[in-house]
Structures are given as structure tokens and as C-alpha cells.
Amino acid sequence: MKRITGILCIMFLAAGMIFANGAKESASGKDVTLTVLWFNDANESDVFKSTIQDYLTANPNVKLDLQVVAFNDYEQKLKLMISGGNPPDLARLTTAQIVTFMDTLEPLDSYTNIAQVKKDFMPAMLAYGINSKGQVCAYPTEATANGMIVNKTAWNKAGIDVKTLSKTWTWDQWEEAAKKVLKANDKVKYGLAVDFTPHRFSTIMYEMGGRFLSADQKKVELNNPGTINAINMFKKYHDEGLIPQSVWLGSENPAEMFQAGIVACHIGGSWNINQYAKNVKDFEWCVVSTPKGTINSSVPGGKFIAAFKDGKNKAAAMKLMAAFSDKAHNEKYCLGTSNLSSRQDAAIKYPANSDDFAVFQKDLAATPAFTAGEWRDPRVAKLSATIKEQIVQVLMGKESAEDAVKNVDAKGAAF
Amino acid sequence: MSTQRALLSDLVTRYRAGHNSGPFFYRRLYMRKSTSKGNFNQTLAPLLFLMPNMLIFLLFIIIPAVKGLRMSFMKWSIFETPQFIGLANFKELLKDDVFWITFRNTIVFSVFTVFFLIVCSLALAMLLSRNSIRGEKAFRAVFYIPSLISMIAVGIAWRFILGDEMGIINYIIRRMGGTGIKWLTDGKLAMASVIFVTVWAGAGYYMVIFISGLQAIPKELYEAAVIDGSSSWNTFWKITMPLLRSTLLVVLVLSTIASFKAYELIVTMTKGGPGYATKFIVQQVYQVAFTEDRLGYASAMSMILMLIIGVFTAVQFAISGKEQDYE
Numbered sequence: 001m002k003r004i005t006g007i008l009c010i011m012f013l014a015a016g017m018i019f020a021n022g023a024k025e026s027a028s029g030k031d032v033t034l035t036v037l038w039f040n041d042a043n044e045s046d047v048f049k050s051t052i053q054d055y056l057t058a059n060p061n062v063k064l065d066l067q068v069v070a071f072n073d074y075e076q077k078l079k080l081m082i083s084g085g086n087p088p089d090l091a092r093l094t095t096a097q098i099v100t101f102m103d104t105l106e107p108l109d110s111y112t113n114i115a116q117v118k119k120d121f122m123p124a125m126l127a128y129g130i131n132s133k134g135q136v137c138a139y140p141t142e143a144t145a146n147g148m149i150v151n152k153t154a155w156n157k158a159g160i161d162v163k164t165l166s167k168t169w170t171w172d173q174w175e176e177a178a179k180k181v182l183k184a185n186d187k188v189k190y191g192l193a194v195d196f197t198p199h200r201f202s203t204i205m206y207e208m209g210g211r212f213l214s215a216d217q218k219k220v221e222l223n224n225p226g227t228i229n230a231i232n233m234f235k236k237y238h239d240e241g242l243i244p245q246s247v248w249l250g251s252e253n254p255a256e257m258f259q260a261g262i263v264a265c266h267i268g269g270s271w272n273i274n275q276y277a278k279n280v281k282d283f284e285w286c287v288v289s290t291p292k293g294t295i296n297s298s299v300p301g302g303k304f305i306a307a308f309k310d311g312k313n314k315a316a317a318m319k320l321m322a323a324f325s326d327k328a329h330n331e332k333y334c335l336g337t338s339n340l341s342s343r344q345d346a347a348i349k350y351p352a353n354s355d356d357f358a359v360f361q362k363d364l365a366a367t368p369a370f371t372a373g374e375w376r377d378p379r380v381a382k383l384s385a386t387i388k389e390q391i392v393q394v395l396m397g398k399e400s401a402e403d404a405v406k407n408v409d410a411k412g413a414a415f
Numbered sequence: 416m417s418t419q420r421a422l423l424s425d426l427v428t429r430y431r432a433g434h435n436s437g438p439f440f441y442r443r444l445y446m447r448k449s450t451s452k453g454n455f456n457q458t459l460a461p462l463l464f465l466m467p468n469m470l471i472f473l474l475f476i477i478i479p480a481v482k483g484l485r486m487s488f489m490k491w492s493i494f495e496t497p498q499f500i501g502l503a504n505f506k507e508l509l510k511d512d513v514f515w516i517t518f519r520n521t522i523v524f525s526v527f528t529v530f531f532l533i534v535c536s537l538a539l540a541m542l543l544s545r546n547s548i549r550g551e552k553a554f555r556a557v558f559y560i561p562s563l564i565s566m567i568a569v570g571i572a573w574r575f576i577l578g579d580e581m582g583i584i585n586y587i588i589r590r591m592g593g594t595g596i597k598w599l600t601d602g603k604l605a606m607a608s609v610i611f612v613t614v615w616a617g618a619g620y621y622m623v624i625f626i627s628g629l630q631a632i633p634k635e636l637y638e639a640a641v642i643d644g645s646s647s648w649n650t651f652w653k654i655t656m657p658l659l660r661s662t663l664l665v666v667l668v669l670s671t672i673a674s675f676k677a678y679e680l681i682v683t684m685t686k687g688g689p690g691y692a693t694k695f696i697v698q699q700v701y702q703v704a705f706t707e708d709r710l711g712y713a714s715a716m717s718m719i720l721m722l723i724i725g726v727f728t729a730v731q732f733a734i735s736g737k738e739q740d741y742e
Binding site for chain 1: 685
């Protein structure tokens with residue numbers, strides 16, 4: 001009797017488990033439409049859709065409502081959606097935005113094998129998405145790096161093998177060589193164009209040994225010799241006409257100037273490879289290592305995908321994110337968008353410009369880890385407009401570099 | 416000459432007296448009658464018709480304005496609990512150099528923009544309301560079309576035209592052997608460029624308002640002026656301007672408010688630069704609110720902006736009313 005009772009109990013439990021599992025499957029299989037808020041640098045929304053299509057085909061109950069918003073309006077829209085209690089299920093975020101929205105993001109820890117995630121992705125990239133409790137809150141989708149892109153044809157015309165020179169060059173050597181390039185080319189009017197953002201400027205600043213925050217990252221501290229030297233060098237190049245004033249003073253687009261062939265070098269992001277490969281037909285270009293200051297450095301950056309604490313379909317959102325971030329999907333997405341991968345195990349064979357991607361990757365590897373720490377600090381994001389304005393004040397000769405950094409520090413002390 | 420002026424002034428005064436006493440007199444009579452009757456059609460119905468508009472005004476203007484006033488006394492970040500700090504935001508504003516630079520820029524931009532908008536739109540209206548030019552309607556459309564274009568598109572288009580290195584104008588200048596002009600890189604030229612483009616984009620809109628005002632002036636007055644031998648200049652100042660005063664006031668108020676709120680065009684054209692040269696209060700409010708995440712402080716700035724617009728508008732109404740009484 002005992003045996004029969006025991007068997008019945010086991011059968012009852014087994015049946016319960018089977019039905020319970022069935023119910024779970026049924027619950028997870030219910031129709032769900034995931035709202036995804038997205039912005040484009042180039043073709044990312046299209047590549048995202050095509051990358052995730054196989055997941056959607058395998059899970060017909062999951063639908064996407066992909067809302068592509070212009071980047072200038074993106075952050076404000078997302079803030080309003082979150083503060084209104086109606087966040088999207090998923091959102092694409094920049095390094096600056098992930099810091100702003102960190103407290104509203106749902107940690108991945110309870111949905112996935114977090115140890116494996118930490119193993120799979122570059123630590124410097126993953127670090128951006130870690131909250132104050134040490135929980136990972138976002139998957140890095142692609143990595144970006146700042147670097148120097150040069151008009152190879154113009155350098156060749158000056159008789160300079162820029163690929164070889166750039167392997168060891170310093171800023172003084174760059175200046176000397178750039179002047180030769182300007183002399184040898186009538187059309188090339190300037191040596192260098194730098195994007196009108198503190199992020200791109202920080203490439204030069206880090207190389208000169210500067211930083212935005214104190215070494216312990218507890219306070220805003222631009223008042224250090226490296227930052228002041230970087231600002232002064234930047235001003236000197238503007239005054240000498242090596243850098244066009246129309247970018248930082250007149251808001252002209254440096255990428256357009258490079259494509260028009262009027263600047264010899266452009267300090268921009270790795271995403272420019274895609275644009276230049278498509279648009280530049282009149283001359284040869286390539287990516288080279290940025291000249292060395294006291295150190296070699298790039299600035300790590302990238303984009304992330306994250307779900308929100310107040311999201312209505314968190315489980316489904318987490319599953320889709322995990323699928324999108326696995327090796328195969330990540331490689332497909334980065335290949336399609338011509339971006340560097342944020343995964344350590346990625347092996348992407350780009351159809352073109354593989355050497356250029358490799359230079360960015362090499363510069364990124366040489367970049368000190370503290371740079372990521374600085375760019376994930378909310379104070380740096382909040383001060384970015386002020387930093388930009390103060391640098392311009394110096395370029396216009398209205399302030400000294402010393403006063404400019406003190407002004408930023410004073411404002412930073414209030415945050 | 417002085418006799419002519421006296422005759423014209425008398426003509427205008429008589430016209431105005433007649434104009435005002437006629438319909439206005441009957442309107443007052445009608446109003447008196449309607450209040451005494453007090454039936455639904457004449458008392459509640461107008462209020463019901465006004466209700467949707469008042470509701471929208473309350474929801475989207477009055478309530479946000481009151482909330483904004485409340486926020487200006489708070490330390491308020493979008494993801495943090497607001498904290499009451501009294502007048503601290505306003506005290507900080509007094510010491511904020513950048514705010515006062517943007518304040519000065521806003522005033523300079525507003526004064527020049529409003530002046531040139533009125534002059535240009537009135538000149539266009541006078542030119543295109545007399546049926547003296549062939550294709551007058553086509554010209555009106557040509558001048559009006561820019562006001563239909565989004566200010567963002569206008570800003571981007573003019574940046575392509577005025578850009579230092581990539582701009583069309585400087586390209587032409589360089590092709591002709593010149594060195595190019597720093598339209599958007601020099602602070603003063605950038606401010607002048609922004610004012611010019613704002614006037615270009617807005618003149619057509621105010622032109623239409625002026626045309627309707629001009630067409631409401633009876634032709635008999637001009638005919639009388641011609642018979643009296645009045646010069647064009649004299650006719651303009653003694654007939655056109657006095658009878659256009661209410662239209663002028665509308666244009667003045669609308670263009671002043673619009674100039675204080677200018678944002679999209681400036682951001683797309685100069686991003687407020689070079690430096691702070693074309694940065695206005697609205698851009699600073701946006702930056703403080705959404706980049707620096709200091710909503711309370713940004714609200715305090717907005718309150719100051721609202722106060723300035725209110726004072727300007729009140730002064731404009733006061734001046735206009737005073738001059739009307741004078742006659």
C-alpha cells in the first residue's frame with residue numbers, strides 16, 4: 001500500500017511539474033509587443049531589425065514596435081517616457097545616456113548567467129553598464145573608439161609615408177609633417193579637424209596626460225597640467241591655422257570638410273569608416289594611430305541596449321536582448337553597421353577597411369581604463385556643454401586655459 | 416505744409432470718431448440689451464463656445480506656468496525627489512554670468528529682429544497691396560513661403576549658405592578671388608546673420624498681417640490726401656501709420672514674443688556660438704534643464720523670461736494706448 005501511495009505521489013508530483021511547465025511555457029508564449037526606442041547614427045535600426053529577424057521568426061508571439069527617434073530629441077523623449085511611468089521595453093543608449101538612466105534600468109543578473117556575460121564582453125565596455133550595486137544593467141552592442149583618419153593621397157603627395165610615420169609619431173612630429181602636407185597640396189587648407197564635442201577633444205586631452213576628474217574620481221578636476229596643456233595646444237593649432245576655426249567656432253561639420261578634401265586629418269569616431277567608405281571617392285584615406293603626447297590613448301565608447309525597471313514586458317525584453325547580444329547576432333550586427341564589436345570573442349571579417357578597424361582596435365587596447373570611468377560619470381555628461389563652451393572661450397582669446405578649467409571645476413563642484 | 420498736416424489729422428480724427436462711434440455704439444447697446452435679457456443664447460452659449468479654448472489654455476498654459484513657478488523654488492532633478500529651497504535659484508541667477516550674457520544677447524537680438532521685421536514686412540506690404548505691380552500675388556507668395564518652412568530646415572539651409580569653409584557664398588567669393596567672410600565664426604557677424612535669417616524667414620508672415628491692415632484703410636482718405644496735395648511721405652505718416660496702429664501693435668507684440676522664444680533656428684545655424692555670441696535665454700534654459708538636469712534652476716530662468724516678455728508686452732500696450740488717447 002505504501003509503495004502504491006509512494007508511486008501515486010511521484011506520479012502526482014511529476015504530473016504537477018509537467019503541467020506547471022506547460023503553464024509556464026504558455027505564459028511565456030503569450031503574444032507580446034516589445035516597444036523599442038532607437039536612434040540612428042547611420043543604418044543601425046535596419047540592421048537591428050534584420051539581425052533579430054530569425055529570433056522573431058522562431059518566436060512568432062514576439063512582435064517589435066521599433067520607434068526610431070532623431071538623436072537630438074532622443075534623450076528628452078526617453079526622459080519624458082520614464083518620468084511619465086511609461087518607459088519603452090528596450091532602448092538603445094549611448095555611454096552618456098546609460099549613466100543618466102542607470103537608476104531606471106533593470107539589472108540583467110536575475111535573468112541570465114551574469115558570469116558568462118562578464119566573460120563574453122570587454123570589461124571596459126561592460127563597465128559603462130554597471131550600477132552602484134555592481135549589477136550589470138545593459139548589454140554593450142558595439143564598441144567605438146576615437147582616432148585619426150588621414151587623407152592618404154595628400155600625405156603621399158608631400159612624400160610622407162603616413163602609415164610608417166604614425167607608428168611612433170608625437171604631436172610635434174605630426175605638426176611638422178602636417179605643415180609639409182599643407183605646402184604640397186593646394187586644395188588641403190588645414191592639417192586637422194576635430195569634432196565639436198568634448199568627447200573627441202578628450203582624445204587629445206588624455207594623450208597630454210589630462211583628465212576631467214581627480215585620480216580618485218571623487219571630484220571634477222580639470223585644473224591639472226595635462227588638461228591645460230591640451231587646451232593650450234588646441235588653441236595654438238587654431239591660431240596657426242592648422243585647425244579650422246569654423247568647426248569649434250562656426251559649427252561646421254568636420255566630416256564634411258574631410259570628405260571635401262580640405263583637411264589632412266580628422267579626429268573622429270570609428271563610425272566614420274562606414275561613412276567615408278561610402279562617400280569618399282576622390283582620394284585615398286586610412287586610419288592611423290593618433291600622435292603620442294605623454295601617452296597613447298583613444299576614448300572608449302559604444303552603444304548599449306537595456307530594459308527598464310518599470311517596463312511592462314521585462315522577461316520578454318531580457319530574452320530578446322540576450323539573443324541579440326550572443327556571438328553570432330553581435331557579429332552580424334557589427335558587420336552590418338561597420339562597427340567594432342564589444343564582445344571579446346568576436347571575429348569579424350569586414351568586407352573592406354579591415355586594417356582601419358584594426359588600428360582603432362589597437363588604439364582602444366592602449367587606452368587607460370580610467371577614461372571609461374570618466375565618461376560613465378554623470379558629472380562629465382552634465383558638464384559637457386560647459387566644457388565645450390569654456391574651450392571655445394579660450395579659442396576666442398576671451399579666457400586663459402587656466403581660467404576656463406577653474407570655471408568648469410567651480411560648476412562641477414555644485415553637482 | 417502745416418495746413419496740409421492739420422487737414423490730414425482732422426480727416427483721420429473725424430474718420431476715427433465716426434468709425435468708433437458707429438458699430439461700437441450699437442455693440443454697447445446690444446450688450447446692454449443682452450445682459451438684461453439673460454437668456455441662454457446670450458449668456459451661457461458664448462461661454463460654452465469659449466470653453467474648449469479656455470480648457471486648452473488652462474491645461475497647457477496656466478497649469479504648466481503655475482507648476483513652473485513652483486518648480487523655480489525647488490531643487491529639482493528629473494529622477495530625484497524635489498526639495499524646496501526658497502529663493503536660492505533666483506539668488507544664483509543674479510550671480511550667473513552666462514545667464515546675463517544670454518539675457519543681453521536675447522535683448523539685442525529681439526530689438527534688432529523686431530525693428531527689421533516691422534520695417535521689412537511693412538515695406539513689402541505697402542509694395543504688394545496697391546495693385547501697382549504685375550504678378551503682385553505671386554510676389555506675395557514668394558515672400559510668404561519662407562514663413563511656412565520649419566525653422567530647423569531654415570537654419571540648416573542657411574548654415575550651408577553661410578558656412579565659412581563649406582558655405583555657398585564664401586565658395587563664390589573665393590572663386591572670384593576673395594578670402595571669404597566669417598559669417599558664423601565671428602561673434603558680431605554671427606549675430607547679424609542670425610538676425611538677417613530670422614527677418615528673412617518671418618517677414619512674409621507679418622507682411623500678410625500688414626496687408627490686411629492696409630486694405631482696411633478707406634481709399635477715400637488717400638484720395639482726399641492727393642486732392643489736398645499731400646506728399647507720399649506725409650500721407651504715410653499722417654494717414655497710413657495712425658490707422659495702422661492696431662495692426663502695428665499686433666505685429667510688435669507677436670514678433671517680440673517670437674524673438675524672445677527663438678531657439679530652433681539658432682541651434683541649427685550657430686549652436687549658440689561662437690562661444691556665447693548667439694546664445695539666448697531659451698537655449699540656456701534647455702541646456703540647464705536637460706543637459707545639466709537642473710529643472711528647478713531652469714524654471715527660475717523661464718520665470719525671468721516670462722516676466723521680461725510680460726513687461727515688454729505691457730509697455731507696448733501702454734505706449735500704444737497712450738498715443739491713441741493723445742489724438
